[in-house]
Amino acid sequence: MSIQHLITLLFWLATATLLAGLWRRSQLWRQGQSADFSWINLLAIPKRYFVDLHHVVSREPFIARTHVATAGGAVAALILVAINYGLMLYWNVLNWAILIATAIMLVGVFFVWLRRRNAPSRLSRGAWSRLPYSLAAFAIGLLVLSLPVSVLAGSVAVLALILLMAGSAELALGIGLGGPMKHAIAGLLHLAFHPRQQRFNGKLSTALKPIALDVITLENQEFGISKPSDFKWNQLLGFDACVQCGKCEAACPAFAAGQPLNPKKLIQDLVVGFSHDEKSSHDKNSKGTDAKFAGSPYPGMPIGEHSGSIHAPIVPSLIEAETLWSCTTCRACVQECPMLIEHVDAIVGLRRNLTLTKGELPGSAPQTLENLRQTATVGGFDRKARYYWAVDLNVKTIAPNIPVDILLIAGEGAFDMRYQRTLRALVKLLKAAKVDFALMGEYERDTGDTARRLGDEATFQKLAKLNIETLNSLSFKRIVTADPHVLHSLKNEYAAFGGNYEVLHHSTLLAQLAASGQLKLGKSDETRKLTYHDPCYLGRYNGETESPRALLKSIGIQVNEMERSGMRGRCCGGGGGAPLTDIPGKQRIPDIRIADARTIGAEVVAVGCPQCTAMLEGVVGNRPEILDIAQLLASTLELES
Amino acid sequence: MNIIKHITTLVSAGRHPVSGEPRHCHNDSLAMTIGLDMAKSISAKHHVLHAGNPDNKALSEYLALGAGQIDVIPISDDTDVVDCLATQLNHADLILTGSRAESGEDSSLLPYLLAEKIGIPLVVNALAIKVKANTIEVLQFLPKGKRRHVTVKLPAIIAIHPLAPASLKFSYARQISGAIKTLLVPYTSTSTSVHKTQWQTLASIRKPIKLKAPENKSGHDRMMSAISSESKGGAVVNNGNSVEKAQVILGYLREHRLINF
Ligand code: SF4
Ligand code: SF4
Numbered sequence: 001m002s003i004q005h006l007i008t009l010l011f012w013l014a015t016a017t018l019l020a021g022l023w024r025r026s027q028l029w030r031q032g033q034s035a036d037f038s039w040i041n042l043l044a045i046p047k048r049y050f051v052d053l054h055h056v057v058s059r060e061p062f063i064a065r066t067h068v069a070t071a072g073g074a075v076a077a078l079i080l081v082a083i084n085y086g087l088m089l090y091w092n093v094l095n096w097a098i099l100i101a102t103a104i105m106l107v108g109v110f111f112v113w114l115r116r117r118n119a120p121s122r123l124s125r126g127a128w129s130r131l132p133y134s135l136a137a138f139a140i141g142l143l144v145l146s147l148p149v150s151v152l153a154g155s156v157a158v159l160a161l162i163l164l165m166a167g168s169a170e171l172a173l174g175i176g177l178g179g180p181m182k183h184a185i186a187g188l189l190h191l192a193f194h195p196r197q198q199r200f201n202g203k204l205s206t207a208l209k210p211i212a213l214d215v216i217t218l219e220n221q222e223f224g225i226s227k228p229s230d231f232k233w234n235q236l237l238g239f240d241a242c243v244q245c246g247k248c249e250a251a252c253p254a255f256a257a258g259q260p261l262n263p264k265k266l267i268q269d270l271v272v273g274f275s276h277d278e279k280s281s282h283d284k285n286s287k288g289t290d291a292k293f294a295g296s297p298y299p300g301m302p303i304g305e306h307s308g309s310i311h312a313p314i315v316p317s318l319i320e321a322e323t324l325w326s327c328t329t330c331r332a333c334v335q336e337c338p339m340l341i342e343h344v345d346a347i348v349g350l351r352r353n354l355t356l357t358k359g360e361l362p363g364s365a366p367q368t369l370e371n372l373r374q375t376a377t378v379g380g381f382d383r384k385a386r387y388y389w390a391v392d393l394n395v396k397t398i399a400p401n402i403p404v405d406i407l408l409i410a411g412e413g414a415f416d417m418r419y420q421r422t423l424r425a426l427v428k429l430l431k432a433a434k435v436d437f438a439l440m441g442e443y444e445r446d447t448g449d450t451a452r453r454l455g456d457e458a459t460f461q462k463l464a465k466l467n468i469e470t471l472n473s474l475s476f477k478r479i480v481t482a483d484p485h486v487l488h489s490l491k492n493e494y495a496a497f498g499g500n501y502e503v504l505h506h507s508t509l510l511a512q513l514a515a516s517g518q519l520k521l522g523k524s525d526e527t528r529k530l531t532y533h534d535p536c537y538l539g540r541y542n543g544e545t546e547s548p549r550a551l552l553k554s555i556g557i558q559v560n561e562m563e564r565s566g567m568r569g570r571c572c573g574g575g576g577g578a579p580l581t582d583i584p585g586k587q588r589i590p591d592i593r594i595a596d597a598r599t600i601g602a603e604v605v606a607v608g609c610p611q612c613t614a615m616l617e618g619v620v621g622n623r624p625e626i627l628d629i630a631q632l633l634a635s636t637l638e639l640e641s
Numbered sequence: 642m643n644i645i646k647h648i649t650t651l652v653s654a655g656r657h658p659v660s661g662e663p664r665h666c667h668n669d670s671l672a673m674t675i676g677l678d679m680a681k682s683i684s685a686k687h688h689v690l691h692a693g694n695p696d697n698k699a700l701s702e703y704l705a706l707g708a709g710q711i712d713v714i715p716i717s718d719d720t721d722v723v724d725c726l727a728t729q730l731n732h733a734d735l736i737l738t739g740s741r742a743e744s745g746e747d748s749s750l751l752p753y754l755l756a757e758k759i760g761i762p763l764v765v766n767a768l769a770i771k772v773k774a775n776t777i778e779v780l781q782f783l784p785k786g787k788r789r790h791v792t793v794k795l796p797a798i799i800a801i802h803p804l805a806p807a808s809l810k811f812s813y814a815r816q817i818s819g820a821i822k823t824l825l826v827p828y829t830s831t832s833t834s835v836h837k838t839q840w841q842t843l844a845s846i847r848k849p850i851k852l853k854a855p856e857n858k859s860g861h862d863r864m865m866s867a868i869s870s871e872s873k874g875g876a877v878v879n880n881g882n883s884v885e886k887a888q889v890i891l892g893y894l895r896e897h898r899l900i901n902f
Contacts, residue, residue: 213813223814359705359810366811375660382659458813 003157007145008085010165014172015086021176022185028274029240031310032233041192048191048200056338066111070135071184073105077142095146102143109135122246122264126294128180131170138167178240178275186240187339193234194340206331206541207492208348213458224352224455228273228310235346236274241339242267244295248333248343251564253571254326254578258586260298261326263333263343266319268293270346273308273318287312298323299585314350324350325362326583329453329576330536335568351455361454363582369456376445376463378412384442386410389420393427397441403475406430406437406509409444409490411483413610418617419482422610425634426482426506432637433510433519437480443470447489454577461497464489468499482506482630484537484609485575491542505538507608507629511547514554522636523556528603531560531624533593533616534569535609543567548608548629555636559606562596570596574611590615594623606632644775644795649688649733650676651726651751652711654699655743665702668739670809672801675770676737677707683772688712690729692722695823704819705811711821723751727758729824735777736798740765752800762793766802785869854897 058064077098084094113132119125141164144156174181191200198205211223225231231239248263249255255262269290276288287307297303301320308318315321324347333343354360361369371380387397387410398407408430413419430437448463467490471479479501481487491503504512513519532548539545545566552559564570573579573589594616597605605624607613617626650673655666673689680687688710689703695713703711714725730736741749756763766782779791782802793799856863878889894900 213817356813359812359815366809369811370664374657374662374664380659456813458816 003145003161004085004090005088006161007081007164008088010161010168011081011085014168015082017172018175021173024176025178025182025186025240028277029233029237031229031274031277032231032236033229035193035195035232035234037193037234041197044200045188045191049188052200053187053191053338053340056336056340062111063115066108066115069104069108070112071108073101073103073108073139074135076101077105077139081142092148095148098146099143102139102146106136106139106143109139120246120250121296122250124244124246124264124293124295126292128244128294131180134167134170134174136167137163138170141165141167178271180243183241183243183339186237187243190234190238190241190339190341193237195232195234195238195342195345199340204541204543206488207496208345208452210461210496211352211457213461222353223356223457224354225346225349226313226315226353226357228270228308228314230353231270231274231346231349235342236270238339238341239267239270239274239346242271242341243339244268245338246295247336247338248341249296251332251336251568253328253330253332253573253589253592254583254585255296255299256592257573257589258299259326259583260301260320260322260585261324261583262296262298264295265290265293265298266323266343266346267341268295269306269308269319270314273312273314274310276309278309278311287317290318315354319350321354321360321362322583324354325365325581326578326585327576328536328571328573328578328589330571331540332536332568332571335540348453348455351453352457353455355455356458361581363580365454365577365580368577368580369451369454369459372446372448372451372456372459372463376466377415378446378450379415381415383444386414386444387439387441389414389423390427390439393424395427395431396438398438398443398474398476400473400475402438404436404438405477406435407440407471407474407476407479408437409440409479409481409483409486411481411486411610412446413483413613416610416614419610419613422482422613422628422630425628425630428634428637429510429519429630430480433513435513435518438476443474445470447486447494449485449489450577450580452489452493453575454580464494464497464499468494468497471499471501477502478509479503480506480509482608482610482628484535484542485611488537488541505542505544505547505608507538507547507551508544510630510633511551514551521551521555521633524632524636526557526604526632526635528625529560529601530557530604530606531562531597531600531602532565532606533562533572533597533612534565534567535607535612536569536571536575538608539567539569545569548606551629551633552606555633557606557632560600560602562600562602564596572609572612572615574609574615579611579615588619590619594619597624645679645683645685645734645772645777647686647688647733648676648680648735648737649690649730651736651738652689652691652700652703652708653739653742653744654691654693654697656699658743663697663699664743665699665706666739666743667809668741668801668803670703670706670739671803671805671807672737672739672799673703673706673708674807674809675801675805676735678807679770679772685734688733690714690726692716692720692725692729695821700821701816701819702811704821705813705816706809707812707815709815709819711819713821713823715823723754723758726755730755730759734796736761736796738798738800740800740802752798756798759796759798761796761798763798763800764791764793765800767799768802768805770799785867852899854893854899 080094080098080101084091109132116132141160144160171181175185196205244264246264252263272288272290278284278286287309289307291304293303306318308314327347329344331344368378371378376383398404410423414423445463445467448460452460479490484505487503487505490501514521534545549559570593571589572593602624605616605626606629607626608629613626652669652673653666655664657664677687689708690712691700692714695715700711714729716725738752752763764779767779768782769780771778776792776794779799781789781791783789878886
């Protein structure tokens, strides 16, 4: 048999192995719950790969180019091998093409190797460390074998064939066995069957999806996610796409603060969970362990002590509850993930089980939920007291028979004396712009945002329905709020319950008013160095990063950007109920954010959210002053008059 | 051998002091949680009993907190609950309840009246309960961080202190899967409750202020009086009959102008 025929044999053998492996992997994904999907989306993979995925990867140009060379070369080489050897054409020109493709691949692999030599701590080692070698073996083997036959001495050819076989094993066997290369197949399929298809239409998709509450939905009588098999199958597929690049880890504020959360490990733990089927093992209680995970652990939790399987409860044997309660739902991980994995959906799904089924929440979260149920406020306040800060401002309160242009919803911040200053500044601005607006008064119930992030879907839905009923009985054109959490719930999440409103953050409305000339702002006398902190729920959740900056610029303030800003802004630690669950770490998240501000020498941090205000102002010691955009703008009105 | 076969926890309908929303009474929920844990550990049966309106929304919160099933004696508004509870509690070996309700007469006298009516012992301010061979041992709350163990024969009523260490777990799944069962024989009582016929219930506007004698003490004295009862000052009156003792208290209240009659 000639070398050529051997390659053909090897090719078909590898293809068969790969298909068998793929079938095995798909059986694992299919253990999940059914989900809406469409096969047509398979056709969308190339566009989604080159546009949506590349958009994320290209934030790091070095690795983007490395990946293009490696994967591009490999895919080209594989297609060519399929044609030339698979179909037994054995044309010389195709051999030359293979040679070029593998050479490109080899260059890419060289850079993979270079980077692995001093890899950042966020990268996983273990099986991933062998990748440059197995890929190089594949590329070199194929490259040598595609050289003109005359050059090859018999022994070299045999050596090359062995290399090629070793390299092909990484692709053909590795994928089915869950090796690093599974990311290629799972990643592409994940692009087609992604649970949030809107992401590929250039839109943000940040609203949590409602779950049914009237019946106990799953066969095991549980709400939310209890075992890996409770995830939808396309979520499981998504987890399998993870390349363990650790970009989520590097972006995660909870990880940085030393709280026991690492989004990368969380995804890998879930992979461990769904990859182990206790039923197919002779020991019915057997579990897969996290011992093979070769990346950063959850801070303070050693690796190798947790294990899980597809039908076993995840908490606490696979993932500890503290890990889930550390998350601020800031979506920084989702923003950074090149494989477009949805960590927050997974975390909230797991929280829903802890909250709705078990009723187990740490810290002051249970008290908060009880307050929301019994008073429709987070702090257990009297709803009538929400607008006390406005008694002397002569602003009307909305009522069914009073139509207005703009309805101002204050949110929970209204009970906080600090944030009342912001709200008063906002009212002043709206008056200066002669806007027809009204306050919501005692009609206002909490939007349920905190309840939903804490997994209490029941309380959220109850509040949402009551609020929608109230809002639908009132007559207004637009809603404006200074609280991005209120904004997110009303604008993005109420639609699922029949509440469709045009909701604006105060910075958006003020920017519109300023641009149209309706709001005449002066120049600020603020001479201190200023930076702007993007609230996660305004930036990442709602894509609004420009209006606050434009407004500050319009009053003559230059914004000095901190290390992480805009859509990639660093969280203040206030979201997702994290201040309530209050999982201990090594430092506090707001301290890290203030350190960012200090690093650039900022003396003022402009904010646009009551949570951010409270978190950042809670930082002790000598820190920059925290001022809301509205306060900075309103102070220029005084200068004018 | 385990002598406790039936534990019954009495729960009342609470009311949020600010919003007026019906809710569970926290203190009763503590009692119920202690009862449920205890029933589980000694494999006794646990019952939750309420006298009042079976449709009261407050009850479903007890389901969320783990009641499983709540038996309701449907009584009209003006019925005195003591009588009807007493007739229903024949089988209970141990009766648990909170120390004070959040609505109604709210006098914290119910456990006393009930114990008197049924003729069984009562231990109030219980923090924890331990089951012994023929008795139970109650850890009782006393002021200033003091505690004492009280051993009591069964059947008995134990009123749980509001600071008892039990963590409440509110689960929506339990709330919708639990059941509220209206007991078939409605109890008709001859005695009527005063408040229900003559009182009006409103949400509170202000927090109640505790009447306290003004203190004029140094920081050190205040700290000492917070941690030990000896240095509290005042007097302990052991002698005399109840009228004389009451006179001493009245005198104290008048001296500090806490009352003006
Ligand atoms: S989840 Fe995404 S960002 Fe995190 S390690 Fe995996 S691929 Fe990278
Ligand atoms: S949402 Fe934020 S806190 Fe939660 S895992 Fe992702 S990065 Fe970490």
